[in-house]
Amino acid sequence: MADFDFNVIWSSLPFLWQGLQLSLWLTFLSIIGGIVLGTLLALARLSGILPLSLIAATYVNLIRSVPLILVIFWFYFLVPLVLGRPIGSFYSALIAFVLFEAAYYSEIMRAGIQSVKRGQIHAGQSTGLNYWQIQRYVVLPQAFRNMIPILVTQGIILFQDTSLVFVVSLRDFMTASSIVARTEGRLVEMYLFAAVVYFVICFSGSMLVRSLKSRMST
Amino acid sequence: MISIENISKWYGDFRVLSNCTTSVRKGEVVVVCGPSGSGKSTLIKCVNGLEPVQEGKITVDGDEVTAKRANLTALRSRIGMVFQHFELYPHMSVLENLCLAQEKVLGRGRKEAVVRAEKLLTRVGMEDHAKKYPSQLSGGQQQRIAIARSLAMDPIAMLFDEPTSALDPEMIKEVLDVMIELAQEGMTMMVVTHEMGFARKVADRVIFMDEGAIVEDRPTNDFFDNPESERAEDFLSKILGH
Amino acid sequence: MNYNWNWAVLFEEQYLSWLISGFGWTVSVALSAWCIALVIGALVGVGKTVPNRVIRAVSATYVEIFRNVPLLVQMFIWYFAVPELLPDDWGRWMKRDMPNPEFVTAVIALALYTASRIAEQVRAGIETVPPGLTSAATAHGLSVSQTYRYVLLPISFRMIVPPLTSEFLTVFKNSSLALTIGLLELTAQSQQIAEYTFQGFEAFTAATVIYVCIALVATGLMQLLEKYTRIPGYVGTEG
Numbered sequence: 001m002a003d004f005d006f007n008v009i010w011s012s013l014p015f016l017w018q019g020l021q022l023s024l025w026l027t028f029l030s031i032i033g034g035i036v037l038g039t040l041l042a043l044a045r046l047s048g049i050l051p052l053s054l055i056a057a058t059y060v061n062l063i064r065s066v067p068l069i070l071v072i073f074w075f076y077f078l079v080p081l082v083l084g085r086p087i088g089s090f091y092s093a094l095i096a097f098v099l100f101e102a103a104y105y106s107e108i109m110r111a112g113i114q115s116v117k118r119g120q121i122h123a124g125q126s127t128g129l130n131y132w133q134i135q136r137y138v139v140l141p142q143a144f145r146n147m148i149p150i151l152v153t154q155g156i157i158l159f160q161d162t163s164l165v166f167v168v169s170l171r172d173f174m175t176a177s178s179i180v181a182r183t184e185g186r187l188v189e190m191y192l193f194a195a196v197v198y199f200v201i202c203f204s205g206s207m208l209v210r211s212l213k214s215r216m217s218t
Numbered sequence: 219m220i221s222i223e224n225i226s227k228w229y230g231d232f233r234v235l236s237n238c239t240t241s242v243r244k245g246e247v248v249v250v251c252g253p254s255g256s257g258k259s260t261l262i263k264c265v266n267g268l269e270p271v272q273e274g275k276i277t278v279d280g281d282e283v284t285a286k287r288a289n290l291t292a293l294r295s296r297i298g299m300v301f302q303h304f305e306l307y308p309h310m311s312v313l314e315n316l317c318l319a320q321e322k323v324l325g326r327g328r329k330e331a332v333v334r335a336e337k338l339l340t341r342v343g344m345e346d347h348a349k350k351y352p353s354q355l356s357g358g359q360q361q362r363i364a365i366a367r368s369l370a371m372d373p374i375a376m377l378f379d380e381p382t383s384a385l386d387p388e389m390i391k392e393v394l395d396v397m398i399e400l401a402q403e404g405m406t407m408m409v410v411t412h413e414m415g416f417a418r419k420v421a422d423r424v425i426f427m428d429e430g431a432i433v434e435d436r437p438t439n440d441f442f443d444n445p446e447s448e449r450a451e452d453f454l455s456k457i458l459g460h
Numbered sequence: 461m462n463y464n465w466n467w468a469v470l471f472e473e474q475y476l477s478w479l480i481s482g483f484g485w486t487v488s489v490a491l492s493a494w495c496i497a498l499v500i501g502a503l504v505g506v507g508k509t510v511p512n513r514v515i516r517a518v519s520a521t522y523v524e525i526f527r528n529v530p531l532l533v534q535m536f537i538w539y540f541a542v543p544e545l546l547p548d549d550w551g552r553w554m555k556r557d558m559p560n561p562e563f564v565t566a567v568i569a570l571a572l573y574t575a576s577r578i579a580e581q582v583r584a585g586i587e588t589v590p591p592g593l594t595s596a597a598t599a600h601g602l603s604v605s606q607t608y609r610y611v612l613l614p615i616s617f618r619m620i621v622p623p624l625t626s627e628f629l630t631v632f633k634n635s636s637l638a639l640t641i642g643l644l645e646l647t648a649q650s651q652q653i654a655e656y657t658f659q660g661f662e663a664f665t666a667a668t669v670i671y672v673c674i675a676l677v678a679t680g681l682m683q684l685l686e687k688y689t690r691i692p693g694y695v696g697t698e699g
Contacts, residue, residue, distance in 0.1 A: 137307075
């Protein structure tokens with residue numbers, strides 16, 4: 001361990017910070033998009049309308065059987081082809097993440113919706129609320145609350161997943177670290193530093209989940 | 219007001235209701251009792267269409283509940299229902315619980331809904347708890363609020379599905395008192411309960427069910443003084459015996 | 461959408477052999493990593509529940525470290541950093557003489573990462589066993605290790621078969637990260653075919669179909685296992 005130079009980190013901090021911002025921004029947008037689309041998928045799956053639930057189930061199971069990297073490759077290839085013009089790698093990645101994570105969020109929301117007791121739906125029905133009103137005011141708020149710890153955990157996983165945009169050279173924190181590592185020839189320092197940064201962020205996240213869980217169980 | 223004609227219901231092969239026929243007139247209080255698993259809760263849930271039936275016909279105030287294209291939401295908004303486990307919305311305050319359907323179903327304005335809610339909370343003796351959440355209240359208090367929540371919709375009839383069976387003994391009275399008051403004011407009520415004291419005091423008729431069928435359907439005093447069937451006699455002796 | 465379809469490209473000898481070899485690497489990496497991960501994961505998971513405080517702390521630290529750093533970073537650390545951090549002789553051996561370095565590194569990284577996730581499942585499984593059973597075992601005079609061996613582990617392992625199924629699928633999916641250190645597994649091969657032939661649609665479809673088949677087979681296997689190990693009437697195991 002004689003000649004390691006950790007100054008390289010200090011001098012490339014602004015560059016790395018830009019990458020980290022991209023990672024966090026991508027995470028944030030993907031969580032929002034993933035939860036919205038995932039909730040719709042879960043509602044479709046539990047709707048009792050056969051074609052709708054079948055389509056949703058097929059989509060979820062298909063996405064859950066393939067690796068995220070393959071999905072990223074798919075959309076880098078597909079999005080410009082479908083739209084007829086390139087829209088930049090950030091948006092291609094964002095679309096891939098939203099569509100990929102929605103499958104996972106839909107399973108969480110499905111469990112959340114099912115965790116709301118049947119009597120609550122009966123109570124809504126007996127006062128004349130319609131299907132959408134019951135979902136909107138009675139079921140989904142409770143489903144979200146019950147699932148908050150798992151939703152946050154999935155958010156942490158999603159943040160880790162964003163590092164995979166490395167495969168298409170989108171300049172997130174991982175790609176930025178790797179660029180510095182190669183150009184400065186400081187692989188060891190940079191990858192250890194990346195590990196520490198990811199660890200601190202994700203570990204804080206898991207602590208948050210833990211305190212949420214204990215607060216909810218009391 | 220409520221008429222039930224020859225309804226039958228199956229869960230798969232299991233028949234939970236067989237050929238039940240009865241009716242409730244305006245202003246009448248009818249108590250439904252029977253051993254557990256006799257189908258009494260299922261019967262009452264069929265009245266406002268929470269449970270579908272496979273055979274027979276139910277009409278409420280002239281509207282057919284069992285019709286294929288029945289407008290159930292409109293119909294349900296006119297019949298109040300109180301549940302065994304209260305089913306207050308845990309993520310809303312007491313006041314919001316009372317206002318939700320008033321605003322979303324009846325289209326009342328916020329102000330009007332709040333005024334109505336506060337009036338009903340006072341009536342059930344819960345006016346000091348409007349800001350609290352259901353989990354901060356006792357079972358008896360929650361059930362009184364659930365009754366107020368139903369009343370807020372100005373129902374033409376009220377259904378009660380074992381409203382006191384999830385309560386500790388010392389809380390049963392406070393809920394029954396509210397129900398007795400309601401009955402004496404002339405509310406049309408159909409009540410599934412084991413509280414025979416309540417039945418004796420306010421019920422006009424008692425329906426006794428066993429194994430999915432209506433075994434007896436008679437004026438209250440007749441039912442208690444000389445039950446016709448052995449099963450009803452058996453049931454009464456068990457439930458009044460201790 | 462302007463696109464020239466050419467599904468036949470997948471069956472040209474060169475590209476077909478790429479797909480087959482990619483499939484082979486994916487399965488090899490995933491299965492090797494899975495076996496190692498099961499052993500380490502079970503040990504660490506048990507470690508998180510034992511009375512001994514030191515073992516508990518070590519196990520918990522393991523889980524937190526490996527779970528909270530992205531697999532990609534771990535892969536790079538094993539591949540680029542570890543040989544530099546080891547004593548010179550070992551590092552030189554890893555860089556020059558170790559056979560199949562990409563494969564070995566990918567397996568190690570994937571195994572240790574997956575183990576942390578399995579450990580959490582094992583711990584959760586053990587914690588769902590009612591404490592009364594542990595008391596009963598202790599009251600019968602069983603030692604700590606006997607309690608684990610005869611009571612806790614047999615019950616909890618059956619409970620965690622369903623969550624393990626999804627971990628088993630995940631290990632196949634995560635094996636795709638091996639492409640970042642140059643192992644030409646299935647995803648990498650499909651990407652390479654797309655680049656060579658410009659038939660991205662066909663190449664990615666082929667990879668997708670193969671992954672779906674792997675998932676179906678893996679799910680089927682785990683369901684068999686679940687059926688075989690089910691305890692009659694025990695809560696939480698109904699399928």
